[in-house]
Amino acid sequence: MIRARVHVRLKSGVLDPQGRAVADALQGLGYAEALDARVGKVIELDLDETDPARARARASEMAARLLANPVIESFEVEVV
Amino acid sequence: MIRARVHVRLKSGVLDPQGRAVADALQGLGYAEALDARVGKVIELDLDETDPARARARASEMAARLLANPVIESFEVEVV
Numbered sequence: 001m002i003r004a005r006v007h008v009r010l011k012s013g014v015l016d017p018q019g020r021a022v023a024d025a026l027q028g029l030g031y032a033e034a035l036d037a038r039v040g041k042v043i044e045l046d047l048d049e050t051d052p053a054r055a056r057a058r059a060s061e062m063a064a065r066l067l068a069n070p071v072i073e074s075f076e077v078e079v080v
Numbered sequence: 081m082i083r084a085r086v087h088v089r090l091k092s093g094v095l096d097p098q099g100r101a102v103a104d105a106l107q108g109l110g111y112a113e114a115l116d117a118r119v120g121k122v123i124e125l126d127l128d129e130t131d132p133a134r135a136r137a138r139a140s141e142m143a144a145r146l147l148a149n150p151v152i153e154s155f156e157v158e159v160v
Contacts, residue, residue: 001115007122022123026142033128033138035081040122042087043102048113058113062106 002047003080004059008068009040043067052079082127083160084139088148089120123147132159 010016019037026034045062049055059077068075090096099117106114125142129135139157148155 009122009124019123022147023125025146026125029142029146031138031142034125034142035128036126038124040124042089042120042122043099044089044118044120045103045106045114046116048115058111062109062111062114066105066109067102 002049002052002055004045004047004055005078005080006043006045006059006063006067007040007076007078008043008063008073009075010038011072011074014072055079082129082132082135084125084127084135085158085160086123086125086139086143086147087120087156087158088123088143088153089155090118091152091154094152135159 016038018039022037022039023034026037045059047055047058049058056077056079059079063075063077064070096118098119102117102119103114106117123143125139127135127138129138136157136159139159143155143157144150
């Protein structure tokens with residue numbers, strides 16, 4: 001079994017209201033140095049696969065088709 | 081300015097319905113090798129700070145107080 005991690009983040013320039021809310025909440029708690037925050041996600045996949053190169057290629061395909069929204073998000077695949 | 085990344089994931093043993101839904105959806109799309117998935121989040125913080133050690137300590141504090149739920153989630157802080 002191979003584990004792949006897909007990191008999905010909003011493209012730069014895309015407004016991130018959730019991140020803005022996090023930064024505001026941190027400032028409200030007294031963390032004045034928290035200027036901005038961006039929230040992304042990580043999907044850890046357990047793949048029934050033995051070839052790391054093929055695992056990476058398939059995970060990239062899964063990310064492009066289901067895990068990320070290519071209009072506003074970018075992704076990176078990491079095989080662990 | 082220092083950028084810190086806080087990786088938040090569910091502790092092992094905690095049920096992850098969102099991850100289960102992702103794995104099921106991937107299988108439905110024909111990715112039979114997708115046995116399981118776990119979904120975590122990454123918060124990228126822009127900190128008005130110059131000392132990396134202090135940035136890391138403060139980001140850990142923010143994670144423990146606001147960004148992660150210590151009952152069900154664990155976190156790691158990375159200073160970029």
